Amino acid sequence: MSGFDVGTRLKQLRQRRDLSQRELAKRAGVTNSTISLIEQNSVSPSVSSLKKILDALPVSISEFFAGEELASEQVFYRAEELTEIGDGTLSWRLVGARRPNRSMSILHEYYPPGADTGEDMLEHAGEEGGIVVSGSIEISVNGETRVLTRGDAYYFDSRLPHRFRNIGDTDCVIVSANTPPSFAEGGGTQHH
Amino acid sequence: MSGFDVGTRLKQLRQRRDLSQRELAKRAGVTNSTISLIEQNSVSPSVSSLKKILDALPVSISEFFAGEELASEQVFYRAEELTEIGDGTLSWRLVGARRPNRSMSILHEYYPPGADTGEDMLEHAGEEGGIVVSGSIEISVNGETRVLTRGDAYYFDSRLPHRFRNIGDTDCVIVSANTPPSFAEGGGTQHH
DNA sequence: TCATGCTGTCAAGGATGTTCAACAAGGACG
DNA sequence: CGTCCTTGTTGAACATCCTTGACAGCATGA
Numbered sequence: 001m002s003g004f005d006v007g008t009r010l011k012q013l014r015q016r017r018d019l020s021q022r023e024l025a026k027r028a029g030v031t032n033s034t035i036s037l038i039e040q041n042s043v044s045p046s047v048s049s050l051k052k053i054l055d056a057l058p059v060s061i062s063e064f065f066a067g068e069e070l071a072s073e074q075v076f077y078r079a080e081e082l083t084e085i086g087d088g089t090l091s092w093r094l095v096g097a098r099r100p101n102r103s104m105s106i107l108h109e110y111y112p113p114g115a116d117t118g119e120d121m122l123e124h125a126g127e128e129g130g131i132v133v134s135g136s137i138e139i140s141v142n143g144e145t146r147v148l149t150r151g152d153a154y155y156f157d158s159r160l161p162h163r164f165r166n167i168g169d170t171d172c173v174i175v176s177a178n179t180p181p182s183f184a185e186g187g188g189t190q191h192h
Numbered sequence: 193m194s195g196f197d198v199g200t201r202l203k204q205l206r207q208r209r210d211l212s213q214r215e216l217a218k219r220a221g222v223t224n225s226t227i228s229l230i231e232q233n234s235v236s237p238s239v240s241s242l243k244k245i246l247d248a249l250p251v252s253i254s255e256f257f258a259g260e261e262l263a264s265e266q267v268f269y270r271a272e273e274l275t276e277i278g279d280g281t282l283s284w285r286l287v288g289a290r291r292p293n294r295s296m297s298i299l300h301e302y303y304p305p306g307a308d309t310g311e312d313m314l315e316h317a318g319e320e321g322g323i324v325v326s327g328s329i330e331i332s333v334n335g336e337t338r339v340l341t342r343g344d345a346y347y348f349d350s351r352l353p354h355r356f357r358n359i360g361d362t363d364c365v366i367v368s369a370n371t372p373p374s375f376a377e378g379g380g381t382q383h384h
Numbered sequence: 385t386c387a388t389g390c391t392g393t394c395a396a397g398g399a400t401g402t403t404c405a406a407c408a409a410g411g412a413c414g
Numbered sequence: 415c416g417t418c419c420t421t422g423t424t425g426a427a428c429a430t431c432c433t434t435g436a437c438a439g440c441a442t443g444a
Binding site: 222223225226229234235236237238241 | 430431432433434435
């Protein structure tokens, strides 16, 4: 039914690391029985259990299921197919789910009035750039602050501390690209 | 615990599609209560349940969790500062003139009605992707042809033969990105 | 106003996932 | 051979998820 063999996939990942069911269970904070039952597809684990187990490998959930639709790489995306990555006020839409082997991510970003990536400046590896499609946005990079409007653009090394803020009273829409894909690996509730 | 807000994410995806809990539940083959409880993070759904629900959206599991791990060069560019690379009918505007050490180029592309990158399919190293900002465009990649409109997007390996054509009667505007930068030195009739 | 239909929430109990503890199979060593 | 350690599996008890069926809130309209 699921079309995706959770049990076998988990078993492969575990064995590749030379871990016993008990050892993995211990690291994950579950019991060996749980691992056994999952690997036999006797149960469909809860997301929380699966996450605990994958964290111990460690493998991200999206990685775990990455092969699920590897079938054919998708080229075209309808507007409503873009993967949404929001957190309440801010909202980004990703072209293509996280595909670990792609070298860029492209985003459709929506900043409602007042939206703010936060006072703690963002800093991470890679480069990013974009063009303002509508509205206006205040961008600070490495101490310099500018307000960009429709048609304006930016490009910088993401290691420079940066911040995005919509100080206008209309939505701001940006199309941007990052490299390497930053909605990706690694910890934390990272933006951008 | 999970560090990832499953409930809120599901709610966003559902609401973006204008589905009620009951309607989504019906399509997914679960009950509305299940959706409600998950959205409130009152439970951590089983993988099988989550998959049924996501299939109904439809969103792949890896996409669903894509945001899990989130995200003295010139930085800002006024619209009129973008370097124009036109050749009569077609017109691109580059964010930042070609800077060899950048790993991406970002383009504001204008396709007037009838614009066509040519019958000889383009093929070159790298990857490219973009989002349609206005108008519509016919894109062919590796034999497959689609018409994209406002908000739609694409992403593909540039080694696949590809072609862009505006078959509508209004301008088409796209924001795109390529890696590695492919608008090589010195003009020529280079396209992406 | 009352009926109707929609929305999302919640308590109770049945269904399913997880644990605890036992078990058998296999290898290492004396 | 027996002992000891490891491995993965399984039955019964417990915890959690899921469904049933109800409820209140809000809108539309007779």
